[in-house]
Amino acid sequence: MTNPPIPDALDTYTLNMGPQHPSTHGVLRMRLTLRGEEIVVAEPVIGYSHRAHEKMAENRTYAQFLPNTSRQDYLSGVIYNFAWVEAVEKMAGITVPERALVARVILAEFNRIASHLLWIGAFLLDLGAATPFLYAWDDREAILFLLESVTGSRLTYCTGRFGGLSKDLDADFPRRAREVIAKLKGRWGEFARLIEENVIFVNRTKGIGVMSRDVCLSYGVTGPTLRGSGVAYDVRKAEPYGAYPRFEFDVVTRAEGDVFARYMVRALEMRQSVRIIEQALEQLPDGPILNPDSIGVRKRLKLPVGTQYYAVESARGHYGILIVSEGGAEPYRAKFRTPSYPNLAVLSEVMPGHMVADAVAVLGSVDLVMPEVDR
Amino acid sequence: MSAPAELARAVEQLGATVPAPFEHPFAGAVEVRWIAPGRLPDACRAARDAGYFFESLTCVDRLAGQGAFELIYTFNRFESSASSRVAWRVWSPAGESVPTVSTVYGAADWNEREVWELYGVRFAGHPNLTWLLLPEGTEWRPLLKSFTAPPASIYDDSQSVVPDDQPAHS
Numbered sequence: 001m002t003n004p005p006i007p008d009a010l011d012t013y014t015l016n017m018g019p020q021h022p023s024t025h026g027v028l029r030m031r032l033t034l035r036g037e038e039i040v041v042a043e044p045v046i047g048y049s050h051r052a053h054e055k056m057a058e059n060r061t062y063a064q065f066l067p068n069t070s071r072q073d074y075l076s077g078v079i080y081n082f083a084w085v086e087a088v089e090k091m092a093g094i095t096v097p098e099r100a101l102v103a104r105v106i107l108a109e110f111n112r113i114a115s116h117l118l119w120i121g122a123f124l125l126d127l128g129a130a131t132p133f134l135y136a137w138d139d140r141e142a143i144l145f146l147l148e149s150v151t152g153s154r155l156t157y158c159t160g161r162f163g164g165l166s167k168d169l170d171a172d173f174p175r176r177a178r179e180v181i182a183k184l185k186g187r188w189g190e191f192a193r194l195i196e197e198n199v200i201f202v203n204r205t206k207g208i209g210v211m212s213r214d215v216c217l218s219y220g221v222t223g224p225t226l227r228g229s230g231v232a233y234d235v236r237k238a239e240p241y242g243a244y245p246r247f248e249f250d251v252v253t254r255a256e257g258d259v260f261a262r263y264m265v266r267a268l269e270m271r272q273s274v275r276i277i278e279q280a281l282e283q284l285p286d287g288p289i290l291n292p293d294s295i296g297v298r299k300r301l302k303l304p305v306g307t308q309y310y311a312v313e314s315a316r317g318h319y320g321i322l323i324v325s326e327g328g329a330e331p332y333r334a335k336f337r338t339p340s341y342p343n344l345a346v347l348s349e350v351m352p353g354h355m356v357a358d359a360v361a362v363l364g365s366v367d368l369v370m371p372e373v374d375r
Numbered sequence: 376m377s378a379p380a381e382l383a384r385a386v387e388q389l390g391a392t393v394p395a396p397f398e399h400p401f402a403g404a405v406e407v408r409w410i411a412p413g414r415l416p417d418a419c420r421a422a423r424d425a426g427y428f429f430e431s432l433t434c435v436d437r438l439a440g441q442g443a444f445e446l447i448y449t450f451n452r453f454e455s456s457a458s459s460r461v462a463w464r465v466w467s468p469a470g471e472s473v474p475t476v477s478t479v480y481g482a483a484d485w486n487e488r489e490v491w492e493l494y495g496v497r498f499a500g501h502p503n504l505t506w507l508l509l510p511e512g513t514e515w516r517p518l519l520k521s522f523t524a525p526p527a528s529i530y531d532d533s534q535s536v537v538p539d540d541q542p543a544h545s
Contacts, residue, residue, distance in 0.1 A: 046507065046508065047506070047507060047508035047509060047510070050508040050509065052517060052518075054518065055517055055518055090402075091402075213453075215481070216428070217423075217426070217427075217428045217453070218423075218428075218429070218480055218481040218482065219428075219429070219480075219481045219482045220428045220429045220430055220480075220482040221428075226453070231453045232453075233453040233454075238451075238455050238457075238458065239457075239458040305399065305400070306399060306400035306401065306402060307399060307400070307401045307402065307403075307447070308402045308403050309401075309402070309403030309404055309431075309449060309460060309462070310403055311403075318430070318451075320430065320431055320449075322403075322431065322433050322447065322449075324433075324435050332435070333433065333435045333436070335431065335433040335447075337430060337431035341485065342429075342482050342485075345481065345482060345484065345485050346481070349481065374508055375508075
């Protein structure tokens with residue numbers, strides 16, 4: 001909206017970044033209007049991976065929609081899967097056993113770390129640093145292996161069930177989880193030396209892509225991108241859900257609002273996730289993993305008439321689900337408020353004024369997952 | 376910064392609220408109000424001034440029974456320690472346009488484009504009401520309940536005309 005009008009067609013030219021560009025991480029097109037090397041107008045063009053998840057939801061029962069959830073944000077699959085399950089549980093009034101509540105937190109936080117690790121690797125690769133990618137991938141692999149042992153999947157998790165989880169954590173799980181945590185902790189110092197003290201990285205990211213609090217408020221920016229602008233908004237704290245209220249953790253913020261701040265927030269947030277997992281492993285109660293009363297109703301579950309808004313904190317921010325039920329076995333309407341959608345829309349405000357080389361840094365710093373934007 | 380109850384009262388004092396056109400429970404928001412379509416920008420301006428961010432816009436097709444669309448705008452605060460979501464619901468009879476709030480919230484720009492392309496609801500005053508997710512020029516409204524499927528020929532390569540001298544697949 002505050003984009004300056006294009007002054008003269010002879011003075012500027014248009015550069016299409018994408019839809020097949022290595023740094024757009026999925027099919028996104030940035031239509032950049034440039035004057036020399038300077039960005040005058042930046043317009044994201046989306047929709048390349050629109051699969052109409054909201055329409056599909058209207059034609060499936062609540063249980064049949066479960067596999068769709070992790071295909072919206074394929075890097076926060078566990079979190080998205082549980083969000084749908086919890087939204088339906090809330091409307092249907094299904095209670096969840098304690099063990100399942102805590103297990104969900106453990107799996108979701110491991111998923112969050114895996115997502116942040118992938119981002120760190122891919123983002124540094126965008127900026128020309130190949131080594132961190134290999135380290136991050138090694139750590140992420142350990143987490144995927146652990147999650148696979150519980151859920152059976154590496155990416156498109158579908159382990160949530162109305163009233164619990166499909167599979168219990170085995171007796172050996174806490175030991176393996178602690179092994180993974182030890183591996184993660186061993187890398188933190190290396191990441192700090194390799195990335196945060198790297199003069200090329202620092203010079204390319206400090207003071208670049210600054211977002212003010214007011215711009216974030218106008219666009220509804222959430223997640224680490226918002227917390228990099230000094231706003232301590234985290235759905236896990238603002239609207240505590242599941243077992244989160246019983247665990248201690250801090251909301252990481254940085255005041256600067258630039259690309260470097262967003263990196264630091266994600267790097268430090270992984271440590272908070274580890275902190276949550278360690279407490280959860282200590283407190284993991286025994287008992288059933290699935291509410292035995294919910295097993296019979298889950299296939300033809302009918303929800304009472306009404307509208308429900310339910311939100312969770314995904315690896316990218318505020319993920320909201322709005323379900324409108326007319327009493328049937330399928331949602332009358334399901335809306336998915338995905339965090340990358342506003343986080344991408346805001347770039348048309350942030351990018352103008354930067355050099356074209358910084359476009360990659362700014363675009364990478366908001367951690368986009370395009371299937372989640374397009375749904 | 377004001378609490379949800381204060382914001383709802385302020386919007387009522389503006390005279391922007393209307394009685395509910397039908398009964399439908401809404402859970403997950405602290406304050407829910409029905410807003411007159413014409414006063415929607417005022418109600419959103421009040422939310423913006425009170426420090427709320429634009430959270431979501433949802434359109435619900437209620438054409439079959441009630442001949443109207445239901446629009447649900449939700450707003451939230453960054454500072455809250457408890458949930459402070461407010462929801463403005465708008466009842467928009469078929470064929471009527473709703474004033475845009477993209478001048479109040481940047482987020483409304485894309486959200487309104489999405490509702491327009493998927494449902495056909497027009498947002499008066501929107502600076503760029505064009506396709507966002509669907510291909511440019513799409514004429515159908517896929518999220519309408521009356522929608523079945525687009526013509527198969529549009530994207531199905533097997534339906535395209537192949538010259539006789541070229542085999543379709545080798």
